[in-house]
Amino acid sequence: MSFTLHKKDGEARLGTLRTSHGDVPTPIFMPVGTVGSVKTMDSEDMLELDAKIILGNTYHLYLRPGLPIIDEAGDLHNFINWDRPILTDSGGYQVFSLAKLRKLKYDGVEFRSHIDGEKIFIGPKESMNIQKSLGSDIVMIFDECTPYPATYDQAKESLEITQRWGDECAKVELHPHQMLFGIVQGSTFQDLRIESARYLADMNLPGYAIGGLSVGEPEEEMLKTLDWVLPVLPEDKPRYLMGVGTPPQLVEAVARGVDMFDCVLPTRVARHGSAYTSSGQIQIKASKWRNDFGPIDDECDCKVCTGYSRAYVRHLLSTNEFTGMRLMTYHNLHFYLRLMERIRLAISEDRFEEFRIDFHARYQRGQG
Amino acid sequence: MSFTLHKKDGEARLGTLRTSHGDVPTPIFMPVGTVGSVKTMDSEDMLELDAKIILGNTYHLYLRPGLPIIDEAGDLHNFINWDRPILTDSGGYQVFSLAKLRKLKYDGVEFRSHIDGEKIFIGPKESMNIQKSLGSDIVMIFDECTPYPATYDQAKESLEITQRWGDECAKVELHPHQMLFGIVQGSTFQDLRIESARYLADMNLPGYAIGGLSVGEPEEEMLKTLDWVLPVLPEDKPRYLMGVGTPPQLVEAVARGVDMFDCVLPTRVARHGSAYTSSGQIQIKASKWRNDFGPIDDECDCKVCTGYSRAYVRHLLSTNEFTGMRLMTYHNLHFYLRLMERIRLAISEDRFEEFRIDFHARYQRGQG
Numbered sequence: 023m024s025f026t027l028h029k030k031d032g033e034a035r036l037g038t039l040r041t042s043h044g045d046v047p048t049p050i051f052m053p054v055g056t057v058g059s060v061k062t063m064d065s066e067d068m069l070e071l072d073a074k075i076i077l078g079n080t081y082h083l084y085l086r087p088g089l090p091i092i093d094e095a096g097d098l099h100n101f102i103n104w105d106r107p108i109l110t111d112s113g114g115y116q117v118f119s120l121a122k123l124r125k126l127k128y129d130g131v132e133f134r135s136h137i138d139g140e141k142i143f144i145g146p147k148e149s150m151n152i153q154k155s156l157g158s159d160i161v162m163i164f165d166e167c168t169p170y171p172a173t174y175d176q177a178k179e180s181l182e183i184t185q186r187w188g189d190e191c192a193k194v195e196l197h198p199h200q201m202l203f204g205i206v207q208g209s210t211f212q213d214l215r216i217e218s219a220r221y222l223a224d225m226n227l228p229g230y231a232i233g234g235l236s237v238g239e240p241e242e243e244m245l246k247t248l249d250w251v252l253p254v255l256p257e258d259k260p261r262y263l264m265g266v267g268t269p270p271q272l273v274e275a276v277a278r279g280v281d282m283f284d285c286v287l288p289t290r291v292a293r294h295g296s297a298y299t300s301s302g303q304i305q306i307k308a309s310k311w312r313n314d315f316g317p318i319d320d321e322c323d324c325k326v327c328t329g330y331s332r333a334y335v336r337h338l339l340s341t342n343e344f345t346g347m348r349l350m351t352y353h354n355l356h357f358y359l360r361l362m363e364r365i366r367l368a369i370s371e372d373r374f375e376e377f378r379i380d381f382h383a384r385y386q387r388g389q390g
Numbered sequence: 391m392s393f394t395l396h397k398k399d400g401e402a403r404l405g406t407l408r409t410s411h412g413d414v415p416t417p418i419f420m421p422v423g424t425v426g427s428v429k430t431m432d433s434e435d436m437l438e439l440d441a442k443i444i445l446g447n448t449y450h451l452y453l454r455p456g457l458p459i460i461d462e463a464g465d466l467h468n469f470i471n472w473d474r475p476i477l478t479d480s481g482g483y484q485v486f487s488l489a490k491l492r493k494l495k496y497d498g499v500e501f502r503s504h505i506d507g508e509k510i511f512i513g514p515k516e517s518m519n520i521q522k523s524l525g526s527d528i529v530m531i532f533d534e535c536t537p538y539p540a541t542y543d544q545a546k547e548s549l550e551i552t553q554r555w556g557d558e559c560a561k562v563e564l565h566p567h568q569m570l571f572g573i574v575q576g577s578t579f580q581d582l583r584i585e586s587a588r589y590l591a592d593m594n595l596p597g598y599a600i601g602g603l604s605v606g607e608p609e610e611e612m613l614k615t616l617d618w619v620l621p622v623l624p625e626d627k628p629r630y631l632m633g634v635g636t637p638p639q640l641v642e643a644v645a646r647g648v649d650m651f652d653c654v655l656p657t658r659v660a661r662h663g664s665a666y667t668s669s670g671q672i673q674i675k676a677s678k679w680r681n682d683f684g685p686i687d688d689e690c691d692c693k694v695c696t697g698y699s700r701a702y703v704r705h706l707l708s709t710n711e712f713t714g715m716r717l718m719t720y721h722n723l724h725f726y727l728r729l730m731e732r733i734r735l736a737i738s739e740d741r742f743e744e745f746r747i748d749f750h751a752r753y754q755r756g757q758g
């Protein structure tokens with residue numbers, strides 16, 4: 023398992039992440055499979071869409087089905103019928119956003135499950151051991167995702183916790199096939215972000231994530247944070263922007279040197295009728311599509327756009343048919359995955375800047 | 391469009407229904423696509439499962455998306471992206487079971503939509519014209535599905551209405567590719583059932599359905615009714631048992647000479663965790679499967695059984711993931727469609743009786 027940076031086009035990077043479950047070309051988008059399935063999709067769908075890597079949520083999987091069952095299955099790959107790479111988050115974000123009655127302790131967090139109220143403790147060691155059991159290819163350190171907005175003192179204190187926990191995580195021996203990624207925190211404060219990035223860079227980890235973004239801050243704060251952090255991170259390691267974002271945000275983050283993304287947007291908004299298209303986001307449930315027999319996106323060659331009409335997908339969503347959510351999800355994931363493919367091609371042909379300008383111009387056509 | 395009876399093995403029949411959208415080998419099971427999709431499935435799934443024909447519900451499609459949109463799309467095949475044959479019911483059953491404030495009139499039924507309360511009238515002429523617009527390959531006459539239980543007088547009166555409406559339906563000129571099927575009613579009364587079958591046989595329709603069964607009567611009443619009706623129906627026309635049934639019921643109906651079936655059972659119970667297997671029906675949500683890493687049915691070669699475990703499907707159902715319902719639906723439909731395939735093979739090899747005994751013995755193994 024290793025990362026190779028093939029070339030740069032401006033700050034945009036083309037690379038390959040090698041794992042024991044296969045190679046991941048970067049920049050890459052990772053669909054989110056919260057409890058072990060990308061919602062409405064099965065593994066054959068994800069192969070058909072040629073997803074190279076998916077994400078699983080440690081917190082959710084720890085609660086259900088729980089480790090004993092995954093241990094018995096072998097690992098998460100076996101349990102969910104997915105042979106390609108998996109990244110697992112640390113559980114930290116969900117503990118802070120979903121769990122009830124959480125209590126921050128020196129060594130971790132005590133909380134009650136959002137499902138049955140059971141009392142659970144997860145700290146860096148626990149998170150590492152859970153992710154070890156899951157057998158994911160990329161393991162994330164257990165961090166505290168600093169809420170937004172935060173005062174300087176809050177952000178600083180939160181970062182200290184993240185650093186302490188990060189040190190603990192790095193001490194745990196993982197499986198040989200697993201790569202540990204550190205997470206840069208520090209809220210919207212330049213010195214804290216840079217300190218965090220330097221601290222992690224010194225740890226010489228296999229990869230680095232930028233966390234604590236897409237948590238409510240304005241987009242320009244997010245991009246500014248990337249501009250501070252990315253130059254500090256080592257060139258030869260993959261950079262993963264957690265939980266981001268919209269298609270234009272992906273393009274802008276790639277332009278700044280980000281290699282990896284995950285986001286629930288394409289799958290979540292799909293289930294509510296929102297489609298990403300080459301000319302912007304559209305709401306398929308809008309009445310203007312009721313007798314529109316064109317495809318969701320006339321520049322898309324996915325099976326949904328080649329076989330089904332906006333009118334039909336709208337009808338399925340209006341009648342609450344699962345199939346409607348499925349077709350929307352399939353198209354949106356196709357859009358995200360093909361966007362990354364086009365980005366990789368543009369970088370490889372030294373025309374990323376041209377691609378970037380063209381993408382934004384076209385994407386904004388249909389907006390509003 | 392025509393029906394060819396190739397051979398009989400006992401009373402079990404092997405045939406081919408030729409339509410302008412392709413051939414349907416019989417005995418056949420037709421998955422139900424209520425509002426234009428088989429729940430949780432898309433057209434590619436149905437092709438992968440090799441469904442030869444699906445059913446659409448006139449009442450539902452008439453309310454949503456409504457005829458203007460289907461007319462603009464061309465027909466139902468175009469609208470839902472399905473090139474193989476479609477059978478549409480007449481809407482009668484749904485009017486009686488779903489609509490609010492229905493009022494039986496001489497020429498049809500006045501009712502209020504179960505969706506928005508809109509006042510609508512459907513009679514034989516309206517049903518024919520709707521099904522003509524839908525462009526289905528098999529069109530059902532507009533009948534009154536006699537409720538169970540019914541007194542002799544109720545059943546007789548209901549049958550008279552069905553016969554009058556059937557006459558009206560037969561007067562409407564359909565598209566050349568469409569076949570009109572009559573529906574035998576008469577509740578559980580031998581003389582009414584036989585009268586109904588004779589009346590329809592005299593009309594020399596392209597096919598005949600047996601309706602008003604699987605509406606709450608004991609299974610033996612259903613089989614007795616088939617024993618009365620089937621000998622009266624012409625040998626050279628297809629016989630369709632509406633809304634039936636469980637796998638053993640399908641086998642028993644084939645043994646009596648039925649050619650076609652539709653039923654929501656495999657798709658509906660799938661969404662509630664119930665799987666059909668070669669050794670009976672099992673509830674995947676049961677806690678005993680929580681760490682069972684075998685397939686849903688170890689004699690099944692569907693993609694679900696070859697790739698996914700009971701434990702995983704159970705986990706997805708427990709966490710209310712759509713993917714769980716999808717995998718269950720896929721397997722159950724595969725089970726029904728392959729059962730019919732095995733039935734056809736058994737008939738073609740003159741060993742249907744052997745198959746029938748063996749099927750029941752195996753199916754009962756795992757029950758209870």
Ligand SMILES: [Zn+2]
Nearest residue numbers: 322324327353
């Ligand atoms: Zn598409």
Ligand SMILES: [Zn+2]
Nearest residue numbers: 690692695721
């Ligand atoms: Zn199966």
